Amino acid sequence: MGASLDDLVAMTVFARVVEANSFSGAAARLGISKSAVSTRITALERRLGVRLLQRTTRRLSITHEGARLYERCAHLLSVADEASDLLGHVGTLPEGTVRVAAPVGVALHPLASMLKEFAERYPRVQVDLSVSDRQVDLLAEGFDVALRILAHPQERSLIERRLGTERLLICGAPDYFARHTPPRVPHDLVHHNVLRMKNSKWLFRMEEGPVIVPTSGTLVVDDIAVLREAALEGVGLARLPRSLVDVDLREGRLRTVLDAYAPEALVISLVYLQRKHLPHRVRVFIDFMTEHFRKLFRGE
Template sequence: MSASLDDLVAMTVFARVVEANSFSGAAARLGISKSAVSTRVTALERRLGVRLLQRTTRRLSVTQEGARLYERCVQLLSVADEASDLLGNVGTLPEGTVRVAAPVGIALHPLASMLRALAERYPRLQVELSVSDQQVDMLAEGFDVAFRIRPHPQDRSLIERRLGTERMVICGAPEYVSRRAPPQVPHDLMHHNCLRMKGSKWTFRMEEGPVVIPVSGTLVVDDIAVLREATLEGVGLARLPWSLVDVDLREGRLRTLLEAYASDVLDISLVYLQRKHLPHRVRVFIDFMTEHFRKLFRGG
């Protein structure tokens, strides 16, 4: 039985379903509808005369025949990716869509400012950016790249490229600081209105070692952009990433406090799926962001 062009397309769709372990995840990665994915897989099963996937309302599993076919599809797609990558490097600019996930703080700054430079260098590259402080399932949701702020659970299916260390700063608006005596030591924060992210802990390096200060305040949020805005409005003090408030500090809209007591530092990294041949569009995005983030953190 010789494979038709439709068969090759259907095999590609089938492989993406197996990798995402869902029809919706495969649809997101391929940029087509969930119904189109289902139609392609059903047509392939009918053409081959075997059941490739077992479907229920709660789960999706691969049959023995499906597992054997998937192994062949992986080889086929690997060769196709390699050929496409070679063509993409021969005198042409990378093009296509890179699906990226990023936390709110990174997306606001510095990523937003870097996207302009990326577009100038690679005008045929399109970035589809999803912004959320919730950690995404890259495979299931079809993302090519994700920015991560550690500590976070390690995932052996992902390759991690470290971009730098982000330091956290305690800061407040001049209006707030003028109304209240500025804290001289971390324990003074217990007498201030401390605005914070949900679930966060304020840790400081003291002579006796790291100390968590039990702060409290009138605002607990799950969006760091809202936290920054409330701090700028003088509502209270906050613990924010340096890169997010760098401009605010330089222009006098915010002031840093307790600089003698180093607060937490966070590792910023870029993660992507382990693949033998990374698409050219994804590789140039990763290389570009690595270069620019490392410059930024060296400067910070």
């Protein structure tokens, strides 16, 4: 049996208690009494048959079961807040500046083409785009939104929208392979000129589990566009995002090797600060990018 209306209300109260870290703080935010908050939490715990919060006269802490439930409740409330905020902007035209951070590979493709369509749809919104493979601090540096390619979820202080997955491929130009025998197993890379990003490690899936293979080469860079160009010129092998080299692969300018040992796909996410009432210009940017990236990864 699905959740009842009472369950949804109780889960809302529970999430607000966790966020406020107090019953009184949640009560003030919800506009109800502290006793009503306590009653809802007790009823929810009884309904689920688990303790969600440990409370004493001085301290409130969340249990393991409570933390698992909160993750789902927080998502539910985020969607509800977005819907409420959207209703408040019906009929208004967004305007102003949206500060966005994106990795180089994503900015080159496919973000650049999407921004053209976004500008046509929202001509009064200016996108201030910072392109860097450095992971920015949204709050400290004043960014509204960031696109990221990571193996693991973001910190809980951010809202994350997963847009799709990205695979990293080891690529080389036909000219390079004319001079070097393609590697058959990851450890063959010791005989190759490996071009890489700064502080990167080449991880492979082997029979014994994930293995980092030591590599060396004549180029270490902090710009993935430069890395791609070096690979195209036949300088050496490079590990590059599939979306960045898709056309190069189709047209034969690059070839891949060691695909059977590729690590798990990375997640492309759009992240923003966990706050209520996002400005309309930021909301429409988030919704537009979410829609278009997901269409791209579905192949539409």
